[in-house]
Amino acid sequence: MTTTLQDCRALDASDPLRPLRDLFLLPEGVIYLDGNSLGPLPKAAPERVARAVREEWGEGLIRSWNTAGWYELPRRLGDTIATLVGAGPGEVVATDSTSVNLFKVLSAALALCAADAPGRRTVVSERSNFPTDLYIAEGLCRERGLELRLVEAEDIPAALDARTAVLMLTHVNYRTGAMHDMAAVTRAAHERGALVVWDLAHSAGAVEVDLHGADADFAIGCGYKYLNGGPGAPAFVWVHPRHAERFWQPLSGWWSHAAPFAFTPDYRPAAGIARYLCGTQPVLSMTALECGLETLLAAQPLGGMAALRRKSLALTDLFIRLVEERCAGNGLALVTPRDHAQRGSQVCLARDEGAYAIVQALIARGVIGDFRAGPPDILRFGFTPLYLGFEDVWNAVEQLREVLESGEWRRGEFNRKQAVT
Amino acid sequence: MTTTLQDCRALDASDPLRPLRDLFLLPEGVIYLDGNSLGPLPKAAPERVARAVREEWGEGLIRSWNTAGWYELPRRLGDTIATLVGAGPGEVVATDSTSVNLFKVLSAALALCAADAPGRRTVVSERSNFPTDLYIAEGLCRERGLELRLVEAEDIPAALDARTAVLMLTHVNYRTGAMHDMAAVTRAAHERGALVVWDLAHSAGAVEVDLHGADADFAIGCGYKYLNGGPGAPAFVWVHPRHAERFWQPLSGWWSHAAPFAFTPDYRPAAGIARYLCGTQPVLSMTALECGLETLLAAQPLGGMAALRRKSLALTDLFIRLVEERCAGNGLALVTPRDHAQRGSQVCLARDEGAYAIVQALIARGVIGDFRAGPPDILRFGFTPLYLGFEDVWNAVEQLREVLESGEWRRGEFNRKQAVT
Numbered sequence: 001m002t003t004t005l006q007d008c009r010a011l012d013a014s015d016p017l018r019p020l021r022d023l024f025l026l027p028e029g030v031i032y033l034d035g036n037s038l039g040p041l042p043k044a045a046p047e048r049v050a051r052a053v054r055e056e057w058g059e060g061l062i063r064s065w066n067t068a069g070w071y072e073l074p075r076r077l078g079d080t081i082a083t084l085v086g087a088g089p090g091e092v093v094a095t096d097s098t099s100v101n102l103f104k105v106l107s108a109a110l111a112l113c114a115a116d117a118p119g120r121r122t123v124v125s126e127r128s129n130f131p132t133d134l135y136i137a138e139g140l141c142r143e144r145g146l147e148l149r150l151v152e153a154e155d156i157p158a159a160l161d162a163r164t165a166v167l168m169l170t171h172v173n174y175r176t177g178a179m180h181d182m183a184a185v186t187r188a189a190h191e192r193g194a195l196v197v198w199d200l201a202h203s204a205g206a207v208e209v210d211l212h213g214a215d216a217d218f219a220i221g222c223g224y225k226y227l228n229g230g231p232g233a234p235a236f237v238w239v240h241p242r243h244a245e246r247f248w249q250p251l252s253g254w255w256s257h258a259a260p261f262a263f264t265p266d267y268r269p270a271a272g273i274a275r276y277l278c279g280t281q282p283v284l285s286m287t288a289l290e291c292g293l294e295t296l297l298a299a300q301p302l303g304g305m306a307a308l309r310r311k312s313l314a315l316t317d318l319f320i321r322l323v324e325e326r327c328a329g330n331g332l333a334l335v336t337p338r339d340h341a342q343r344g345s346q347v348c349l350a351r352d353e354g355a356y357a358i359v360q361a362l363i364a365r366g367v368i369g370d371f372r373a374g375p376p377d378i379l380r381f382g383f384t385p386l387y388l389g390f391e392d393v394w395n396a397v398e399q400l401r402e403v404l405e406s407g408e409w410r411r412g413e414f415n416r417k418q419a420v421t
Numbered sequence: 422m423t424t425t426l427q428d429c430r431a432l433d434a435s436d437p438l439r440p441l442r443d444l445f446l447l448p449e450g451v452i453y454l455d456g457n458s459l460g461p462l463p464k465a466a467p468e469r470v471a472r473a474v475r476e477e478w479g480e481g482l483i484r485s486w487n488t489a490g491w492y493e494l495p496r497r498l499g500d501t502i503a504t505l506v507g508a509g510p511g512e513v514v515a516t517d518s519t520s521v522n523l524f525k526v527l528s529a530a531l532a533l534c535a536a537d538a539p540g541r542r543t544v545v546s547e548r549s550n551f552p553t554d555l556y557i558a559e560g561l562c563r564e565r566g567l568e569l570r571l572v573e574a575e576d577i578p579a580a581l582d583a584r585t586a587v588l589m590l591t592h593v594n595y596r597t598g599a600m601h602d603m604a605a606v607t608r609a610a611h612e613r614g615a616l617v618v619w620d621l622a623h624s625a626g627a628v629e630v631d632l633h634g635a636d637a638d639f640a641i642g643c644g645y646k647y648l649n650g651g652p653g654a655p656a657f658v659w660v661h662p663r664h665a666e667r668f669w670q671p672l673s674g675w676w677s678h679a680a681p682f683a684f685t686p687d688y689r690p691a692a693g694i695a696r697y698l699c700g701t702q703p704v705l706s707m708t709a710l711e712c713g714l715e716t717l718l719a720a721q722p723l724g725g726m727a728a729l730r731r732k733s734l735a736l737t738d739l740f741i742r743l744v745e746e747r748c749a750g751n752g753l754a755l756v757t758p759r760d761h762a763q764r765g766s767q768v769c770l771a772r773d774e775g776a777y778a779i780v781q782a783l784i785a786r787g788v789i790g791d792f793r794a795g796p797p798d799i800l801r802f803g804f805t806p807l808y809l810g811f812e813d814v815w816n817a818v819e820q821l822r823e824v825l826e827s828g829e830w831r832r833g834e835f836n837r838k839q840a841v842t
Contacts, residue, residue, distance in 0.1 A: 027480045034483045041479035046471060049705065053470050057651055058462035059448045061789060062455045065841035070652060072840075097700025099674030100521060127686055132675035132700065135688040139673040150686060175684075224701070230478055231491060231704035252560040253520030254553035261842050263596075263794060265548055265571060267556040279518025279553065280645070283652035284470065285703030368482060373684060419493075420486035421682050 002325050003318065003394075011318075011390035016302055017311050021387040023295045024228075031396045033369040036174075036202055036346050036382030039228030045291040052287040073286045074234075074255075074277055080293045081227070081236045084305060085200060085219065086210030092238045093273050094289060095255075095281055098201055098222045099132045101237040104249040104276055105218035106140055106168060108239065109195045111247045113165035114144075117193060120165035122147045124156065124194070130174045133199055137168055153178065157188055164194040171209065172202035172344030175372050175380070177316075177336035179207065179344045183214040190215065201225060204236075205296050206312065206345035206384070208305045217243060226345070226384060228292030233285055237276045244272050253278035295386055311385035312345045315393055319347050319381065322397040330404040335378060345383055350376035356421070360414035361403045367396045371421055423746050424739065424815075432739075432811035437723055438732050442808040444716045445649075452817045454790040457595075457623055457767050457803030460649030466712040473708040494707045495655075495676075495698055501714045502648070502657045505726060506621060506640065507631030513659045514694050515710060516676075516702055519622055519643045520553045522658040525670040525697055526639035527561055527589060529660065530616045532668045534586035535565075538614060541586035543568045545577065545615070551595045554620055558589055574599065578609055585615040592630065593623035593765030596793050596801070598757035600628065600765045604635040611636065622646060625657075626717050627733065627766035627805070629726045638664060647766070647805060648717065650710030658697045665693050674699035716807055732806035733766045736814055740768050740802065743818040751825040756799060766804055771797035777842070781835035782824045788817045792842055 012018060025041045026032060032040055056068040065071050078092035085092070095101070106123075113120050123137050127150040134150065141148040151159045153173075160167060167189040172179045182198065189196045198219040203209050205226030211219055217240050223233030248269050254260045255277035258268045269275040299308055320334060335348040351358065355377035359369055369381040381396070403409055433439060446462045447453060453461055477489040486492050499513035506513070516522070527544075534541050544558050548571040555571065562569040572580045574594075581588060588610040593600045603619060610617045619640040624630050626647030632640055638661050644654030669690050675681045676698035679689040690696040720729055741755060756769040772779065776798035780790055790802040802817070824830055 025475075025479050027482070030482070032482060038478075038483045040482060041474065046474050046479070049474050050467060050471055053462065053467050053651070053709070054446075057459075058446050058467075061448070061451070061453060061461060062459045062791065063784070063789070064652065066839045070841075096517070096521065097674065097702075099676075099700035100517065100672060103672055103674075103699075129686075130675075131678070131681075131684050131686060134686050135673045135675060135678060138688045139669065139671050143671060230474070231485065232701045232707070234703060235700070248560065248563075250560050250564060251521060251524055252556045253518065253524075254551075254556060255520075257552070257556060260552075261794075261840070263552050265550075265552060265555050267559045278524075279520035279656070280653045281518075282655060282703040282706030284709055285706045286653070288474070288705055363484070368484070370483065373682075418487045419682070 003321055005391070005394050008390040008394040015311065015389065017299065017307060017385055018389065020295070020298060021389065023298055024387045026387060029366045031367045031392045033367065033381040033383065033396060035384035036225050037370055038224055038231060039226060039292060039384070040387065042228055042291040042295050044294060045230065045288050048291050049284060049287050052284055070283050073283065074281055075274070077286065077290055077293060078236060078273065080297065081204065084209070084296055085204050085238065086212050087238050088212070091241060091273055092236055093277055094223065094234050094236045094286065095277050096235060098199070098220055098235040099136055100251065101220040101235050102133055102136045102199065103140070104251055105197055105220055105237060105239060106137060106166065107250050108243065108247040109166045109197055109218055110140060110144060110146070112243060113195060120163055120193070122149050122163045123166045123168055124149050124151065124159045124164050125168045126153050126156065127151060128173060128175055129170050130199065130201065133168060133170060156185065160189055160192040160194055162193065164192060166195050166197055168197040170199040170201060172207065174202055175348065175378060177344045177346040177348050179342050181341065182209070182216065186214045186216050202344055208309050211238060216240065223289045223292070227289065228295050229289030230285060230292065233289040233292065234281060239273055239276060249276055251278040255279060299386065308385045312383055313340050313343070315383040315385060315388060315390065316343060316345065316347050318390055318393045319383065319397065322394065323349065323400070326397055327401050327404060347381050347383070349379045350374070351379065354409050355379050357409040357414040358403055361409040362399055365399045365403065367399045424742055426812070426815050429739070429811040429815040436732065436810065438720065438728060438806055439810065441719060442810065444719055445808045447808060450787045452788045452813045454788065454802040454804065454817060456805035457646050458791055459645055459652060460647060460713060460805070461808065463649055463712040463716050465715060466651065466709050469712050470705060470708050473705055491704050494704065495702055496695070498707065498711055498714060499657060499694065501718065502625065505630070505717055506625050506659065507633050508659050509633070512662060512694055513657055514698055515644065515655050515657045515707065516698050517656060519620070519641055519656040520557055521672065522641040522656050523554055523557045523620065524561070525672055526618055526641055526658060526660060527558060527587065528671050529664065529668040530587045530618055530639055531561060531565060531567070533664060534616060538586070541584055541614070543570050543584045544587045544589055545570050545572065545580045545585050546589045547574055547577065548572060549594060549596055550591050551620065551622065554589060554591060577606065581610055581613040581615055583614065585613060587616050587618055589618040591620040591622060593628065595623055596769065596799060598765045598767040598769050600763050602762065603630070603637065607635045607637050623765055629730050632659060637661065644710045648710065649713030651706060651713065654706055654710040654713065655702060660694055660697060670697055672699040676700060720807065729806045733804055734761050734764070736804040736806060736809060736811065737764060737766065737768050739811055739814045740804065740818065743815065744770065744821070747818055748822050748825060768802050768804070770800045771795070772800065775830050776800050778830040778835040779824055782830040783820055786820045786824065788820045
């Protein structure tokens with residue numbers, strides 16, 4: 001029996017997370033399936049950012065470092081993020097960009113290996129990992145004379161051996177939505193004596209993450225995707241407490257100092273995760289990130305990440321089923337795993353021809369997903385259970401069907417490339 | 422003949438830069454002498470940031486990377502900053518923090534030395550340089566087995582020798598307001614075969630800077646002091662074109678890639694200064710920085726940095742004269758050089774006792790300066806000609822005189838230390 005619009009409406013009617021969509025300001029007529037690239041605007045953010053601008057900056061001026069709590073922002077936001085990824089209080093800071101934070105933790109991981117197991121000279125990662133992770137690793141490996149070994153996901157276990165220093169992976173793949181079993185992969189790496197760095201860019205706020213449960217070593221993640229922190233929001237960094245104080249990460253700016261306002265000429269690292277800070281953080285963007293995090297905290301009394309994950313899987317299941325039922329014969333191939341245990345919070349479809357233009361035609365109709373160049377070229381759709389409903393999924397698939405059946409995507413306007421795709 | 426309030430009012434009346442103070446929202450009853458720590462709120466910023474939040478983020482969502490120009494922000498703002506520091510278009514990017522940018526350029530400078538003059542194994546800096554610069558240098562030197570040699574300002578020429586790889590200095594000293602002669606110091610370093618890295622944190626937007634005229638090699642600077650970019654605003658980085666493409670700086674994130682949205686696994690650095698980018702930038706904070714930069718652009722038709730510099734020196738001259746005339750016998754000692762050529766845009770006063778409490782008592786009276794612990798303990802006052810007038814200087818000195826003569830600073834409330842001082 002095929003799925004109907006009535007079925008979707010019934011799912012919305014019985015959805016206990018439904019009230020959470022009121023926490024966001026979404027444009028009229030838009031179905032936003034790109035929260036995995038940039039989360040939408042929390043309703044609280046305009047006023048809160050305006051207050052940070054007018055009152056904290058404008059009226060409080062320099063005094064706001066103390067009176068408005070600016071000084072505590074990286075730690076305060078870090079403590080909230082910790083609750084979403086299975087870390088403890090005082091173990092996470094919100095700061096810098098994902099790439100900069102990866103540089104810090106990968107430097108730390110390599111330094112620990114150099115001290116404990118100098119014969120280990122290889123960093124293993126996935127060939128389809130998000131490129132910035134590979135670029136940062138490439139730079140560090142070149143500088144240290146190490147080998148960066150890129151393999152396919154299925155070849156990771158075999159690639160771990162006595163030469164492996166660090167296994168660096170993104171938990172949920174940005175191109176395919178495939179998710180690693182964090183606990184199993186970490187265990188396999190540890191059994192072979194390697195440390196593991198996890199990039200949570202596509203999993204923090206999207207899937208259940210349990211860093212301590214998985215016994216992970218290092219993690220970083222993004223503030224502007226599923227954490228809804230706004231464009232270019234600061235990222236975050238976690239280090240397992242067993243490693244946190246073993247190394248002075250190289251971006252040893254004053255905010256990582258034990259006493260930054262003592263202004264001493266000699267470096268002395270702060271205790272714990274604070275030593276993974278570097279310089280002054282962008283307060284206005286941090287303020288928006290705090291509003292984004294609050295949208296996830298609001299889900300706590302409704303079941304938290306477990307409930308969000310259940311709904312996310314229901315949404316992506318529905319999207320896959322509807323695409324197969326209603327868009328069959330249009331050359332779309334499912335790239336994202338069907339197995340729940342291997343799926344993040346997005347669905348990716350490959351198409352030999354026109355993937356870019358189809359995405360543009362959908363955007364023109366108000367269904368915002370994105371395109372990732374291949375091969376294979378991919379139409380990428382992110383499903384954020386905080387604000388998406390089941391009828392949204394129905395409507396998105398209907399628009400996709402109409403774009404495909406009308407052939408409108410062949411029009412020139414949908415085939416012009418933009419700077420950011 | 423001593424200076425009078427009438428003299429100060431006459432100076433304001435004939436000040437061609439006077440209209441610029443209307444570009445700022447300053448709190449009623451405040452004389453803000455801490456723009457060297459955090460510039461005040463430009464009048465344009467609340468609405469502009471609100472638009473970035475509501476329209477660009479909220480309505481435009483992911484599309485704003487193209488439609489709102491987010492993608493170009495680091496380069497666009499960099500081109501504006503370039504006009505303030507004697508750099509060319511396409512030579513500066515606004516990005517990351519000052520500390521992170523220093524790590525990039527010092528890494529680059531050391532790599533160039535390792536290639537061209539491997540025998541040079543010393544980084545020379547000033548012992549009273551801003552600590553984050555010293556911490557970053559300490560980390561890089563430790564990692565590379567180099568020596569970090571800290572000397573007093575007057576001993577810098579003698580410290581430059583055949584072992585010197587890099588001379589790393591802050592143009593205007595954060596504690597004393599003393600300014601180096603950038604051209605002469607750079608020439609001396611080059612004559613001895615060393616590269617020079619300049620930190621412009623206390624000079625960009627405050628004094629005339631001519632990086633090309635001085636033939637400098639690398640420079641970084643701060644967005645939230647004299648550039649009025651808001652709390653934690655992104656910083657900037659400049660590399661002389663002769664060096665820009667010689668090195669892949671180690672924070673080789675995707676924004677430094679030649680084709681970031683091609684998502685290729687192999688790193689290929691962008692041409693020119695774009696390779697000094699790393700990850701995604703905080704757009705809301707970048708938007709505020711753009712408003713801050715516009716306050717400096719508004720001075721261009723009135724004479725630009727040369728006119729601002731003339732007024733800055735007139736303000737600091739007046740402050741020094743009034744303190745000496747009206748606060749004599751109160752134990753204050755001038756730390757900042759009297760010589761214009763050696764003075765930045767701030768005046769620092771040392772006092773053996775009570776400097777912290779005196780600053781707090783002044784803040785309670787609406788005169789906001791700051792304290793820097795010694796020895797000697799320092800009362801620090803920044804003078805930004807964009808929004809300060811000569812009567813402000815008079816009033817600030819009167820408040821200082823009253824605080825000193827009343828002894829009110831001895832009260833307990835002014836002697837409690839805060840997290841950020």
